[in-house]
Amino acid sequence: MLFFEVVRVAFESLRVNKMRSLLTMLGIVIGVAAVIAMTALGNGASKAVQDRITALGTRLLQVDAARQLVGGIAVQNPVRMTETDAKYLRDHATMLAEVEPQQDRTVQVTYRNQNTNTQVTGTTANFLPVRSYEIDVGRMFTEQEDQARRLVAVLGGDVVGMLNMPSADAVIGDHIRIKGVQFEIVGVLKSKGNQGNFGEPDSQIIIPFETGRFRMFGTPYLNDLFVMTASEENVPAALVEVEQLLRRAHKIGAGKPDDFRIRSSEEFLKTLSETSQTFTLLLAGIASVSLLVGGIGIMNIMLVSVTERTREIGIRKALGATRFNILAQFLIEAVVLCLFGGLLGAVTGMVSALIMHQVFGWNTVVGPDSILLAFVFSGTVGVLFGVWPARRAAGLDPIEALRFE
Numbered sequence: 001m002l003f004f005e006v007v008r009v010a011f012e013s014l015r016v017n018k019m020r021s022l023l024t025m026l027g028i029v030i031g032v033a034a035v036i037a038m039t040a041l042g043n044g045a046s047k048a049v050q051d052r053i054t055a056l057g058t059r060l061l062q063v064d065a066a067r068q069l070v071g072g073i074a075v076q077n078p079v080r081m082t083e084t085d086a087k088y089l090r091d092h093a094t095m096l097a098e099v100e101p102q103q104d105r106t107v108q109v110t111y112r113n114q115n116t117n118t119q120v121t122g123t124t125a126n127f128l129p130v131r132s133y134e135i136d137v138g139r140m141f142t143e144q145e146d147q148a149r150r151l152v153a154v155l156g157g158d159v160v161g162m163l164n165m166p167s168a169d170a171v172i173g174d175h176i177r178i179k180g181v182q183f184e185i186v187g188v189l190k191s192k193g194n195q196g197n198f199g200e201p202d203s204q205i206i207i208p209f210e211t212g213r214f215r216m217f218g219t220p221y222l223n224d225l226f227v228m229t230a231s232e233e234n235v236p237a238a239l240v241e242v243e244q245l246l247r248r249a250h251k252i253g254a255g256k257p258d259d260f261r262i263r264s265s266e267e268f269l270k271t272l273s274e275t276s277q278t279f280t281l282l283l284a285g286i287a288s289v290s291l292l293v294g295g296i297g298i299m300n301i302m303l304v305s306v307t308e309r310t311r312e313i314g315i316r317k318a319l320g321a322t323r324f325n326i327l328a329q330f331l332i333e334a335v336v337l338c339l340f341g342g343l344l345g346a347v348t349g350m351v352s353a354l355i356m357h358q359v360f361g362w363n364t365v366v367g368p369d370s371i372l373l374a375f376v377f378s379g380t381v382g383v384l385f386g387v388w389p390a391r392r393a394a395g396l397d398p399i400e401a402l403r404f405e
Helices: 003-016 018-056 083-092 127-131 143-147 209-217 232-249 265-308 310-318 323-360 368-394 398-403
Strands: 060-065 067-070 073-076 096-111 114-123 135-138 152-155 175-178 181-189 205-208 224-229 260-264
Touching: 018 265, 018 323, 018 368, 060 232, 083 096, 083 224, 083 232, 096 127, 096 209, 096 232, 114 209, 127 224, 143 209, 152 175, 175 205, 205 209, 224 232, 232 260, 265 323, 265 368, 310 323, 323 368
Parallel strands: 114 205, 152 181
Antiparallel strands: 060 224, 060 260, 067 073, 096 114, 096 175, 096 224, 135 181, 152 205, 175 181
């Protein structure tokens, strides 16, 4: 029997038993759809993390005071970062493009008869390029205004709505009170969106560093010290240079641990990407159980089919069908069921991912790799779970098969 004749017989058998074929495929459809939808959800989470890291700046290094362990409990290091550290890096670092110290507090802010508690950040005039922000309306305060300790403020994109201000354009030149001190509004930042674990930058108010240091916060200690390298390629070398300079500034002897920590955006990205990847694999693994159940269902139906068609198999063998012909027919039936189920499942999975994005607002990314993987997996399931029924059919003795009732 020619191979194409075997294929024709296999398809004819599936066509005759339409309902059974559709119900058999249903497990594969659900399994493939679940794998694609869950993988899309995991990939969307990874992309969201990457976008947030990119928004923070890929050349950014963050320097903080290291925490110490006392009795197994992390406590604040008595040695903290100050403006002196920032100045030392400005004067001695050769691989840094910008140095930006930062102090911040959550304080009461008042505009006319409206008030709220929000973060006020004291920083330098290079805040915009270092932290990848842009001005929407107005301007950023200047270095001269910083040194003169001027009472000027730049609002985050959400502050206008938080204080029921008329509009971003209308508040330029108006005044706002921070801890009872009146500041002139000189600019409004473009919205960056919620940054998840990285905070809500749109709800903060930016003021000059020297103004905050001497007139608002009254402390020499920094909450954060951000430095920006000249290029992405310089990040590893700059990290080493910053560590060496700060050890020298803090007079840390050889063999003693750092009293500070340096983190790069790549470090955040690597850690969070690994977490997201594990999350994606977990979701895909859970969804793959559905494929396994679907494969077992196919094997069960194919075994029943072999029993029902025992006389047919005996007649075909008596007419000259070889063991390979019978094996190929039943194997083709199983693989075709899985591949068609995989196709319907892929479409269902993509539609499900779209619904999750449109209705629930979840980030979903359907990649061609996940669709290809689902097809390969479904085809493999068809082969693995179709071999046993096919071998059983091919191994039937034609005389015994013809006698079967």
